[in-house]
Structure formats: C-alpha cells, structure tokens
Amino acid sequence: MKKYYFTKLSDKKKKELIKRKAISSDSVKKTVEKICSDVKRNGLKSAIKYANKFDGFSSDNVYVTEKEFSEAEKLLSSEIKSAVKSAYKNIYKFHAKQYPKDYFIETINGVKCGRKFLPIENVGVYIPAGTAPLPSTMLMLGVPSQIAGCKRIVVFSPAKDKINPAILYAAKLCGIKEFIKIGGAQGISLLAYGSDNFKKVDKIFGPGNQFVTTAKSVVSIDPDGCAIDMIAGPSELLVIADNFANPDFVAADLLSQAEHGKDSMVILLTASEDLIRKVGDSLNQQLKNLPRKVFAKATIESSFCMLVDDVNDAFNFSNTFAPEHLILNLKNAKKYLNKVVNAGSVFIGEYTPESAGDYASGTNHSLPTFGFARSSSGVGVEMFMKGVTFQSINKKGIKSLSKTIITLAETESLQAHAEAVKVRLK
Amino acid sequence: MKKYYFTKLSDKKKKELIKRKAISSDSVKKTVEKICSDVKRNGLKSAIKYANKFDGFSSDNVYVTEKEFSEAEKLLSSEIKSAVKSAYKNIYKFHAKQYPKDYFIETINGVKCGRKFLPIENVGVYIPAGTAPLPSTMLMLGVPSQIAGCKRIVVFSPAKDKINPAILYAAKLCGIKEFIKIGGAQGISLLAYGSDNFKKVDKIFGPGNQFVTTAKSVVSIDPDGCAIDMIAGPSELLVIADNFANPDFVAADLLSQAEHGKDSMVILLTASEDLIRKVGDSLNQQLKNLPRKVFAKATIESSFCMLVDDVNDAFNFSNTFAPEHLILNLKNAKKYLNKVVNAGSVFIGEYTPESAGDYASGTNHSLPTFGFARSSSGVGVEMFMKGVTFQSINKKGIKSLSKTIITLAETESLQAHAEAVKVRLK
Numbered sequence: 001m002k003k004y005y006f007t008k009l010s011d012k013k014k015k016e017l018i019k020r021k022a023i024s025s026d027s028v029k030k031t032v033e034k035i036c037s038d039v040k041r042n043g044l045k046s047a048i049k050y051a052n053k054f055d056g057f058s059s060d061n062v063y064v065t066e067k068e069f070s071e072a073e074k075l076l077s078s079e080i081k082s083a084v085k086s087a088y089k090n091i092y093k094f095h096a097k098q099y100p101k102d103y104f105i106e107t108i109n110g111v112k113c114g115r116k117f118l119p120i121e122n123v124g125v126y127i128p129a130g131t132a133p134l135p136s137t138m139l140m141l142g143v144p145s146q147i148a149g150c151k152r153i154v155v156f157s158p159a160k161d162k163i164n165p166a167i168l169y170a171a172k173l174c175g176i177k178e179f180i181k182i183g184g185a186q187g188i189s190l191l192a193y194g195s196d197n198f199k200k201v202d203k204i205f206g207p208g209n210q211f212v213t214t215a216k217s218v219v220s221i222d223p224d225g226c227a228i229d230m231i232a233g234p235s236e237l238l239v240i241a242d243n244f245a246n247p248d249f250v251a252a253d254l255l256s257q258a259e260h261g262k263d264s265m266v267i268l269l270t271a272s273e274d275l276i277r278k279v280g281d282s283l284n285q286q287l288k289n290l291p292r293k294v295f296a297k298a299t300i301e302s303s304f305c306m307l308v309d310d311v312n313d314a315f316n317f318s319n320t321f322a323p324e325h326l327i328l329n330l331k332n333a334k335k336y337l338n339k340v341v342n343a344g345s346v347f348i349g350e351y352t353p354e355s356a357g358d359y360a361s362g363t364n365h366s367l368p369t370f371g372f373a374r375s376s377s378g379v380g381v382e383m384f385m386k387g388v389t390f391q392s393i394n395k396k397g398i399k400s401l402s403k404t405i406i407t408l409a410e411t412e413s414l415q416a417h418a419e420a421v422k423v424r425l426k
Numbered sequence: 427m428k429k430y431y432f433t434k435l436s437d438k439k440k441k442e443l444i445k446r447k448a449i450s451s452d453s454v455k456k457t458v459e460k461i462c463s464d465v466k467r468n469g470l471k472s473a474i475k476y477a478n479k480f481d482g483f484s485s486d487n488v489y490v491t492e493k494e495f496s497e498a499e500k501l502l503s504s505e506i507k508s509a510v511k512s513a514y515k516n517i518y519k520f521h522a523k524q525y526p527k528d529y530f531i532e533t534i535n536g537v538k539c540g541r542k543f544l545p546i547e548n549v550g551v552y553i554p555a556g557t558a559p560l561p562s563t564m565l566m567l568g569v570p571s572q573i574a575g576c577k578r579i580v581v582f583s584p585a586k587d588k589i590n591p592a593i594l595y596a597a598k599l600c601g602i603k604e605f606i607k608i609g610g611a612q613g614i615s616l617l618a619y620g621s622d623n624f625k626k627v628d629k630i631f632g633p634g635n636q637f638v639t640t641a642k643s644v645v646s647i648d649p650d651g652c653a654i655d656m657i658a659g660p661s662e663l664l665v666i667a668d669n670f671a672n673p674d675f676v677a678a679d680l681l682s683q684a685e686h687g688k689d690s691m692v693i694l695l696t697a698s699e700d701l702i703r704k705v706g707d708s709l710n711q712q713l714k715n716l717p718r719k720v721f722a723k724a725t726i727e728s729s730f731c732m733l734v735d736d737v738n739d740a741f742n743f744s745n746t747f748a749p750e751h752l753i754l755n756l757k758n759a760k761k762y763l764n765k766v767v768n769a770g771s772v773f774i775g776e777y778t779p780e781s782a783g784d785y786a787s788g789t790n791h792s793l794p795t796f797g798f799a800r801s802s803s804g805v806g807v808e809m810f811m812k813g814v815t816f817q818s819i820n821k822k823g824i825k826s827l828s829k830t831i832i833t834l835a836e837t838e839s840l841q842a843h844a845e846a847v848k849v850r851l852k
Contacts, residue, residue: 023649083833090533097531098541103523107516107788115524115789118767120801132839166837202801217647221657223449227801231647252846259842286849291841333818340814341544348818351850355843356819360830362533363541363815375546375628375653377813387803388766389789392759392774393782404786407509411592413558415717416685417781420678424777 001268001283002304003276006313017304018321020370021263023233024210032214035185036192040224043195050186055158057181064163064179069172072165080166084135087360088173091143094362098381099147104390110397117385119149122199124191124226125176126206127157129183133164136358140365141205141379142174148384154191154201158183183208185215192219192226203227205379207366229379233370234263237354238323238343240314240336241270245329247278249350251286253327254279256355258299259292267321268305269314276305315339322373325354344373398424427694427706428730432739443730444747446796447689449659450636458640461611466650469621476612481584483607490589490605495598498591506592510561513786514599517569520788524807525573530816536823543811545575548625550617550652551602552632553583555609559590562784566791567631567805568600574810580617580627584609609634611641618645618652629653631805633792655805659796660689663780664749664769666740666762667696671755673704675776677712679753680705682781684725685718693747694731695740702731741765748799751780770799824850 004017024032038046044062051057073081104114125141127134138155145153155171157163159181171179182190188208194200203226204216213232219225237257241250254266270276283300287293308314311330318326322342330336333349340346344367345357358365366379377383393401402421409417430443450458464472470488477483499507530540551567553560564581571579581597583589585607597605608616614634620626629652630642639658645651663683667676680692696702709726713719734740737756744752748768756762759775766772770793771783784791792805803809819827828847835843 020649079833080837083830083837086830087834090537093533094531094539097529105520105523105788107519111516111782111787113520113788115806121767122800134838136834136838221643221647223446223657223659223796227798231649233649248849249846252842252849255842256840256846259840286842286845290845291839296842337816341547343814345815345817348816349820351821351824352817352819353824353846353850355831355835355840355846356537356824356827357815357817358831358843359834360827361537361817361819362539363817367815368812370649372653373812373814374548375812378815380541380813382808386794386799386801387806388769388799389771389783389793389804390763390774391771391778391783391787391789393778393787394775395777398777398779398782401782401786404509404512405781405784407505408513408562408785409781411506411509412560412562413717414682414685414781416678416681416712416722417784419712419716420675420682420779420781423674423678424779 001280001300004304004306006306006308006317020233020265023370024214028210028214032185032211032218036189036215036218039186039189040193044190044198047182047186047190050184051158051182054184056160059161059181062180062182064168064181068162069168072168075165076169081169084139084166084170084173087136088139088143088170090360090362091139092147095144095147095381100382100385100387108397108400110394110400111391113389113391115387115389117382117387119151119385120202121150122152122201123150123384124201124204125153125155126183126187126204126208126212127155127167128208128212129158129164130209133167135166135170136365137207138167138170138174142171142176144379144381145384146174147381150384152178155179156182156187156191158187185211188212188215188219193224201226203229205229207232229366229383230368230372230376231370234265235260236265236324236369237327238267238269238318238321238325239327239329240311240318241268241275241329242331243272243275244331245275246350247275247282250275250279250329251282253353254283254300255286255290255296256353257325258296259290261295262298264299266299266303269308269317270305271308271310273307276307311336318343322371324367324369324373327354342374344368344378427726429702430730430732432732432734432743446659446691449796450640454636454640458611458637458644462615462641462644465612465615466619470616470624473608473612473616476610477584477608480610482586485587485607488606488608490594490607494588495594498594501591502595507595510565510592510596510599513562514565514569516786516788517565518573521570521573521807526808526811526813534823534826536820536826537817539815539817541813541815543808543813545577545811546628547576548578548627549576549810550627550630551579551581552609552613552630552634552638553581553593554634554638555584555590556635559593561592561596562791563633564593564596564600568597568602570790570805570807571810572600573807576810578604581605582608582613582617584613611637614638614641614645619650627652629655631655633658655792655809656794656798656802657796660691661686662691662750662795663753664693664695664744664747664751665753665755666737666744667694667701667755668757669698669701670757671701672776673701673708676701676705676755677708679779680709680726681712681716681722682779683751684722685716687721688724690725692725692729695734695743696731697734697736699733702733737762744769748797750793750795750799753780768800770794770804
C-alpha cells in the first residue's frame with residue numbers, strides 16, 4: 001500500500017486520490033453500442049447469437065425450466081440451503097421496513113392531495129456469472145422486488161447451459177418464476193427493448209462487468225430503453241481506524257474487498273503510524289493463504305493508507321471520497337455516526353466486518369460506487385416502486401385556489417391553464 | 427383530433443399510438459456532446475462563451491447579486507407575490523410529509539441495522555427560460571430541496587442579463603442564495619463537471635428543451651459527471667371521461683396541456699361518442715381566443731381521442747401509455763383509483779383541472795414523461811436525499827452470523843470474505 005500524509009497533500013493530489021479508474025474504455029463502448037443496436041433491431045434471435053459467441057450458450061431453451069429449479073434444490077448441501085435461508089430471513093426483515101407509506105392530506109379546504117406507491121410492473125434483475133456464482137446478489141435484488149410486489153420479475157444471467165443451483169435456490173425463495181440464460185450487454189438490451197416473444201421490462205437492476213455497466217448506461221438514456229438502478233463501478237472500501245483497532249481485523253477487511261478484482265479500491269485512514277505498520281505486516285501474512293491472492297495483491301498494491309492528524313481529517317477525506325463501504329473501526333465508533341455525510345453502507349465497530357453486510361446482516365450489498373454515494377442510495381424496496389401523486393378538488397377548493405392558479409398561469413403566459421380554472425367557476 | 431376505436435385497433439397500431447416522438451435528433455446530440463466536452467475541459471470560461479453565443483449573455487457577473495434579489499421583490503405586484511406565496515405554502519405542506527423516516531432494527535440478536543436519510547450536499551436546479559418565465563418550476567424544485575436540507579442549492583437559468591423577478595422572488599422564498607445566469611447544455615455541463623472557481627454539484631434537477639435534456643443524459647452516464655432527476659420529454663395529458671363530464675371542462679383541460687408546445691401530447695378516452703363530438707366543438711370554440719393557439723392547435727391536430735367499450739379498456743390503454751398527467755373526469759371518479767397502475771400524477775373528478783397541479787394544489791409538477799411513469803416517480807423530497815445503511819454488530823452477533831457468512835462466502839469462492847469473520851472469532 002502506498003502511504004500518504006493528509007496534511008502534506010496538495011488539493012490537486014487530494015483530487016487525484018479521490019478519482020476512480022475509468023469504468024469502461026472507448027473500445028468497450030463501441031462493442032456494446034453495436035450489440036445494443038443489433039438486439040434492439042433483431043430481438044431475441046440476435047441476443048442468442050451473442051450469448052452463443054460470448055458465453056458458449058447452446059441450449060434450445062433460454063428459460064430455466066421447472067425441472068431445473070427443482071433439481072437445483074436436490075444438488076445443494078443442507079448447509080448451503082440453510083445459509084441461503086438464514087440470509088434471506090435477515091435481508092427480508094431489514095427490507096420489509098422500507099415499504100414506503102402512502103399519504104393523503106388536505107392542503108387547503110376542499111383540496112386533497114396524496115402520494116401512493118405502486119410496484120413497477122416489469123423488472124429485470126441481472127445476476128453476473130464471472131469467476132464465481134453469486135447467490136447473495138440474487139437475494140439482495142430478489143428480496144426487495146418481492147416485498148415491493150412487482151408483478152413480473154425477470155432474472156437473467158449468462159450461462160453456457162445450466163445456472164448455478166445456489167442461485168436458482170435463492171431465486172425460488174424470492175418467488176422468481178421467469179429466469180433466462182442470457183447475460184452481458186445482449187441480456188441488458190433484450191430486457192430493455194424486448195422482442196416479438198419477449199415483453200420488455202421497465203427497469204433493470206444488478207451489477208456486472210464493464211460490458212454490462214456500459215449497456216445499462218446506453219439503454220438508460222435511450223427513451224426506447226428502460227430505467228436502471230445505478231451505474232456501478234468496481235467495489236470500494238474505506239476503513240477509518242484508531243490505535244484500539246486490532247490490525248488483523250483491519251487487514252482482513254481490506255483483503256475481503258481487495259479479492260473482488262484487480263480494479264477494487266481499498267483505503268485505510270488512521271492517526272496511528274503504529275497501526276499502519278502492523279496492518280502492513282498482517283496484510284503480508286494473511287495474503288499468503290488466499291486463493292484469490294492475485295487479485296487481492298494487485299488491489300492492495302494500487303491502494304493506499306493515509307496518516308491523518310485526527311478523526312476529523314479522516315471524515316473530511318472520506319466524505320469527499322464517498323466510499324461504497326465505510327468501516328469505522330474506532331473505540332466508541334457509534335459516537336462518530338453524525339460525521340458520515342457520504343457513504344453507501346457503514347460498518348460500526350470492531351465486530352462488524354464488511355462481509356457481514358455482503359451476505360447476512362440484512363442490509364443491501366448493491367451500493368453506489370464511484371462517488372455516487374454523494375447522490376444515490378443503495379438498492380431498497382422503494383426503487384422497485386414508483387410514487388404516483390393524486391389530487392381531488394371540490395368546487396369550494398378550486399374556488400379557493402383559483403386566484404393563485406390564474407395569476408401564476410398568466411405570469412407564465414399560459415392562458416389556457418388559467419382558462420381551465422375559469423371555465424369551472426362559471 | 428384523430429379518432430380511433432379501441433376494439434378495432436391492431437396490437438401494432440396500439441403500440442404505435444403509445445410511442446412518443448423522439449426527444450432529440452442526432453444533430454442535437456452532436457452539438458450537445460461538443461458543448462459538454464468543451465465545458466468539461468475548459469470550465470466556466472467555455473460555459474460563458476456558449477451562454478454568450480446562444481443567449482446573448484454579456485454581463486460581467488454570472489451570479490445574481492443580493493441587489494438583484496431585492497430589486498426583484500420591488501418590481502412585482504402584490505398580486506403576483508401573494509400567488510407565489512400561496513403556492514409555496516401548499517407545495518411546502520404537501521412535500522413536508524415526504525421527509526423519509528430513518529429506522530434502526532435488530533435483525534437478529536446482536537446485529538443492529540438501519541437506514542438514515544441524508545440530504546445530498548450539492549444540488550443544481552435548472553429553470554428553463556424559453557417563451558415565458560417559470561416561477562412555478564422554481565417552487566416545485568426549490569421547496570423539496572429546502573425541506574431535504576441540501577447544504578448548497580445552485581439554481582441556474584439562461585439569461586441575456588436579468589433573471590425574471592417572479593423567479594427570483596420564488597427562489598428567495600426557497601432560501602436560494604446561489605443563482606447563476608447560465609443555462610442550456612453549457613449550464614448543465616458547468617454544474618456537472620465544475621470548474622476552477624466553481625464546485626461541481628452531485629445531482630441536477632429540472633426540465634428543459636432538447637439541448638438541456640440531451641446534456642443531462644450525457645453527464646448522467648459519465649462517471650465524471652453527476653446524477654440527474656430524470657430524462658424529461660414533452661408534456662402529456664390523458665383524460666378518461668364519461669357521459670357525465672362537462673365537455674367544456676374536458677376541452678379546456680386538453681388545451682391547457684396542448685398550449686405548452688407543438689410536441690405536447692393530449693389524449694381523450696371515452697365510451698361516449700356524444701362526448702367526443704361535444705368536446706370537438708368546444709375545442710374549436712375555445713381555441714379561438716388563446717394567445718398560444720399556434721401551439722395548441724398543432725398539438726390538438728396531432729393528438730387523438732379514442733372510443734372505448736368501457737372504462738376498463740380506457741384504463742388498459744392508459745396504463746400501457748403511462749401518461750405524465752391523468753385526469754379522471756368520471757362520475758364517482760374516486761372508485762376507479764385502484765385501476766391506476768402507471769401515471770405521473772392523477773386528477774380526480776370534474777373540479778380538478780391539471781393546471782391546479784401545475785401551480786397550487788401542492789403536488790409536484792416535475793413528473794415522468796415518455797412512459798417513464800412505468801418506472802419513475804415525479805420529483806419528491808427523497809430525491810434530494812440518499813439513504814445510507816448502517817450496521818453495528820457485537821461479538822455475540824457476529825458469532826450467530828458466522829456460519830451463514832462463511833458458507834455463502836465459500837460458495838462464492840470469496841475466501842477473504844470468510845476470513846474477515848473467522849479472524850474475529852479467534
């Protein structure tokens with residue numbers, strides 16, 4: 001890990017440290033745009049062609065069958081099934097509290113206004129399948145869509161032939177019935193644009209590699225496309241720790257994030273030189289035995305720790321960086337909560353590793369990266385819904401509002417807006 | 427207005443009727459991309475150059491001064507000031523109910539999780555200045571940002587020299603201190619990317635012409651850019667009416683939407699041939715006296731009414747169309763509310779014109795167009811905030827979760843995720 005001294009950094013250098021690596025290259029963009037426009041025009045046929053080219057997909061049915069769902073359950077150990085069920089339970093409990101409340105109030109006498117949340121009818125949930133299966137992502141997107149009550153939830157994931165049984169088991173728990181074996185940019189395009197025999201969805205959720213992310217951004221700004229949850233870059237972790245922190249815990253947390261891929265980003269902020277040294281030693285020790293040490297080592301090498309004067313400097317930097325994950329490994333960590341301004345998810349105290357949030361504490365692991373934590377939330381139930389406003393005005397109400405509406409409409413030179421009120425007062 | 431019979435429509439024709447006109451052309455895209463990359467590279471200087479070129483901006487100060495704010499107040503009639511204040515009050519009352527609730531729960535013994543909503547620190551609010559000033563839009567975006575508690579709210583609008591006084595008065599009511607006189611694609615880029623002397627914002631809100639909308643989509647998918655509220659197309663109104671509806675009310679409502687611009691879209695659905703005829707007559711009558719009849723007439727001519735067999739057909743079409751505004755001019759309109767699946771804002775009963783929601787009922791008039799009502803809400807307080815999740819786990823809690831986390835991490839081949847738990851159990 002590189003080492004910086006916060007007080008010695010120029011503003012320019014600080015800005016540089018906050019900057020993320022580019023999500024996608026021009027060549028990726030070009031490839032993705034070609035795929036998107038191809039699938040937009042030629043539909044399922046074209047999506048299958050790309051799925052065959054990129055993922056070796058060769059089945060005669062893009063849908064996971066009933067039989068595949070029930071076989072998946074048989075293939076899994078009881079240990080895995082019970083872990084998926086436990087995680088499901090905690091995630092469900094946490095997310096159920098997010099169901100948004102409708103309200104109806106009288107703003108003035110005779111004018112009733114309200115907002116009612118309705119599930120998005122058709123949603124797509126993307127589950128990546130890179131180096132390993134991700135049943136946890138299935139839960140993190142399946143549970144809130146289930147709570148929201150979306151009528152049709154289409155899960156899609158790249159596959160040569162079979163979908164990993166743990167993913168199918170998690171999908172079944174979430175009530176998923178429609179699961180298709182096409183992923184990548186072609187999967188995103190198919191869901192966003194639809195095809196003759198495949199109804200398009202209204203919003204797509206889920207993480208993915210740079211092809212998936214780029215395709216999501218392409219369809220999200222095409223009015224013929226659909227909405228997306230967020231633009232997701234590589235995973236990030238920032239740890240703020242003090243002298244009381246166990247260096248082995250800190251090192252283990254940094255590594256848990258670093259193993260995701262070479263482009264992950266981990267940062268340690270502390271006022272303790274001693275801790276930096278000890279964490280460095282522990283990193284070297286723990287790295288040795290990791291199966292994914294190639295990724296973890298590359299990330300650690302490109303990441304940095306920073307010596308700060310005090311905890312305020314640390315929060316100052318962290319809030320500007322706006323990390324996806326923020327661990328507060330500080331004595332009496334809770335008392336610093338009000339200092340958090342920008343972060344995706346916060347892990348408080350020494351017994352709260354980030355991996356708890358990845359799987360089982362109950363919070364969502366689909367979180368804003370790339371500094372989007374400044375403006376965006378992680379996935380929640382309300383993202384699978386939309387708030388529709390209502391107003392119901394009686395004769396007395398429109399009379400009371402009339403002067404305001406007519407004056408403002410005339411100020412804005414919108415006479416017909418005024419007339420729509422006047423005609424009702426006659 | 428063209429006239430269709432719902433039961434006679436082919437699926438293909440229905441699809442066609444639901445399709446919106448393209449928001450922007452390739453040539454607009456090209457121009458906008460050039461402006462965005464110019465301003466991204468050269469900052470304020472370049473934004474001013476374009477503001478001069480497109481809007482004739484020539485002042486030596488891009489900021490509205492204290493003096494301009496107080497002068498604005500003096501320029502306005504007491505009638506306008508009181509209308510702005512009344513509208514502000516209703517909008518405030520309605521939106522205050524949207525402040526999202528934080529929560530903290532124990533998912534299992536020793537594992538506390540929560541979500542806390544924090545205001546987005548830096549937001550940009552765009553107020554278009556086309557054919558007329560829009561103080562109402564200032565209120566619709568200013569009020570929720572004020573309730574959310576955003577630290578810095580930058581309002582921006584194109585101007586040759588002065589900003590319209592009604593807009594400045596509305597801005598002042600919303601507590602706005604930073605108001606800059608640059609709009610268009612150059613304004614969007616300046617706010618999204620920032621400049622040497624101008625700190626970028628985290629999210630941009632507000633409607634605009636095709637240059638503004640295209641610029642918003644460009645910066646929203648550039649990780650160096652910022653988030654946006656929504657991609658907004660031309661305004662839309664769908665009216666479902668029955669035999670009991672007053673044809674003059676229906677015609678006035680259609681015209682109030684039609685006068686926005688030639689690309690607006692209005693639709694009437696009814697089971698009554700008689701109503702269609704009477705509304706047609708009334709439209710011709712009312713059109714005569716409208717100052718913006720050029721726009722209104724063009725919109726009416728390109729729009730359509732449709733004869734349906736019953737109210738179910740009407741809702742069927744309306745929900746597929748997903749209109750920005752939906753008027754239910756039906757006897758006992760309230761009893762049909764549960765039939766609404768996709769709409770931005772709904773106007774219930776004969777004394778509820780759409781223009782009430784545009785100005786003063788209390789609901790927001792920044793609403794999803796172009797079918798985005800299938801997946802998105804109109805502007806609300808929570809869009810100026812983000813939900814940060816928290817978890818605090820004690821030693822007992824991490825022990826209880828350990829089996830689930832370790833099993834799932836190992837299923838996903840993420841050994842370091844498992845180790846971060848194991849190291850804490852030693």
